[in-house]
Amino acid sequence: MRNATLYIAEPLTEGVTTFFAAERVLAAGATAQDNHQIIELRGFGRGLVLNGRLHRCDLDREIHREALAHPALVAHPHPKRVLLLGAGGGDVLREILRHRSVERVVVVEPQSALVEHARAHLADWSDGAFDDPRTRLIKSDVRGFLADAREADFDVIIADLPGPLDGGAAARCYTREAFAAAKALLAPGGLFAIAAGSAALTRPEQLVDCRATLQDVFKTVRLATVLLTSTLEPRAVALASDDVDPAAVPVGIVVERLAERHVAPAACTARMYGPLFAEPAWLAARTGRVLSDELPFRR
Secondary structure, rough: OOOOOOEEEEEOOOOOOOHHHHHHEEEEOOOOOEEEEEEEOOOOEEEEEEOOEEEEEEHHHHHHHHHHHHHHHHHHHOOOOOEEEEEOHHHHHHHHHHOOOOOOOEOOOOHHHHHHHHHHOOOOHHHHHHHOEEEEEEEEOHHHHHHHOOOEEEEEEEEEOOOHHHHHHHHHOOOOOOOHHHHHEEEEEEEEEEEEEEEEEEEEHHHHHHHHHOOOOEEEEEEEEEEOOOOEEEEEEEEEEEOOOOOHHHHHHHHHHHOOOOOOOOOOOOOHHHHOOOOHHHHHOOOOOOOOOOOOOOO
């Protein structure tokens, strides 16, 4: 289906919005609360759109997925059990499974059609990760899974979800209650990582609120920031733990752990780990609001 008039809007500030022209819609699906599209973008390759916002695209998916997966996994000395909240296009799952220490990955995704569409149209993103014997797929609302789960033994939990600005069920996954429920599923020494939003000076509200909320639940919270080519803005991954400071892991240990696990990141290499956690003074000085189920994020 050709649609020359379809555009995906990505607001940068209240007065500036980037529009991505879509050449073709490859697949689409929806539940009562969420929706997704896989599209061909003019000049950016294929894109995964969640709740109307560009989640990832071919042009910069490599650095985005690596920043979400590897810093948390490398900060743990021997991650075996991983929980992935949100299947995305399967590319973060692929990065997790590259760590040979990983024995089991539980993937929670409310949109079962998203997994099937990713298999069909983004097969090179996941590279068979959905069918890896270590992968267990669960169709469930994320908050419902966190409330009902009985496995409190995950070494790393990674949330690859739409942001709270995007609407849908994921908006309730950025609150104090959600983070506390995730923390309860971590084994001792465990880490939690979540895509925390834009680190641009023009719109840091989601990021600083997410950080403040994590700091209300975890002892240590660090931000890993990468620049996305598609939106020309920095995006942050928040890493949190009661036992580990991911920014304090020596580069030599990072090199050693990546080598032991036969992982060779293309973008988030060991040499990037120092700059990855470098936080500008203006961002360090900004304070945010602790989000709750009663008072979630509002622009």
